[in-house]
Amino acid sequence: MSAARETKLATSDELGLLPKCLPQHIAVIMDGNGRWAQSRNLPRIEGHRRGVASVRRTVEACAQLGIGQLTLYCLSSENWKRPQQELDFLMHLLEQYLIEERQTIMQNNLAVAVIGRRDGIPPQVQEEMDRTISLSAGNTGTRLCLAINYGGRVEIVDAVRRIAQRVRDGRMGIEQITEALFAQHLYTAGMPDPDLLIRTAGEMRVSNFLLWQISYAELWVTPRCWPDFRPEDLYQALRDFASRQRRFGGLPGK
Template identity: 45%
Template sequence: MAEAIARPGRTMPRHVAIIMDGNGRWAKSRSLPRTAGHRKGVEAVRDVVKAARELGLPYLTLFGFSAENWRRPETEIFDLMHLLRFYLRSEIAELHRAGIRLRVVGDRTRLAADIQAMIGNAEEMTRANAELKLTIALSYGGRQEIVIAARRLAEEVAAGRLAPEAIDEALFARNLLTGDIPDPDLLIRTSGEKRISNFMLWQCAYTEFVFTDILWPDFTRRELENAIEEFHRRDRRFGAVSSR
């Protein structure tokens, strides 16, 4: 499958984003606590990141925890933060050895101080890596990100450092949390839900969507390859007339 995906004449997506959904349902279907689903989901993250690197994807973004997820029960949030700590402790050295750069986007102020420090250390350790640019969205919301960008530009205008007429789409995009990475070519959502749930609203204007019924803990390299195959079958027109 990998050879078919990368064969000559095919353009691989530069940036794949994934909404990882279905951990709870995976656990419920097995009469397990939701925590078990989240733990299994961490294993899927490990496998998909490895697959993305081996397939030669330059950018991979994973939606790990939304701004709205803070409304979940405190016990579940506690378990999720425990798993995040575990991931940051256990995986960063391996990511670094594999040449993967890690960055986190979202409202870090809502994360515990030790988690913020671990994220900062991981980003600094992997900063120069270029095999794969891995972004994890934590405490992230697309609307909130747009508001932050608008506020930054408004402050520049108010200070006299920026003329309002100088604001265009490119400048606005550079002020987003993802301003230094390309927009996603392909967005995958697992678990059968067909919405993007406040994820990368600006960036996904011309993204191709693939929705799969597979629950995130069961998402494998083969599922990633299947989604990329589907991407290759799309006619990306960006508002123009089809060339087919």
């Protein structure tokens, strides 16, 4: 059975949720590809391959719901420690995704963005990134943000360096540094903070992902490995999110 027939993508009305109850920015730590493959006596790269189908389903489900932004943790800055064969396959898979999904990206009115350092990313992959970003720049639907060679600590260090350079050059005084200004120097400048952080494969940690931005995000963890993640799981997370009372450090009802 094809992925398209597994689940009919739902609207917020069909889920019984008001649009105002939905998160406007969902961030996802797509964990468990390797474990999914190993549990089936398959090579780890097969887990990554199957994970692409989950990306496609999740992206289309978010677009259908009108989610403002979906940020996917595709490759962390720590993932370079993995075997070279696996890294080469991940780069190939990323390049293939950027090429093959362009039509779907345009059909779903998605605007693609990429955050993270470009160091180590093969030139041909960078070219496909830039081509997809440019092609989709005018789209007005869900922003699909791919975190590639991304690390939350590195992002913060890079922001500090940029601000320090401006202070040293006399373009800014120390007293001008605020939370808002700091956020403008992050990779995610101009993007809203995540309202909901989803993590698959049951791990209870944030893995150096969007450390500044998830300060007030609601966390939702599922034991399912990423290749098994379906729109039904996303909908369950959204219902759970809608039932929570977000306080942002304040008291209920205040």
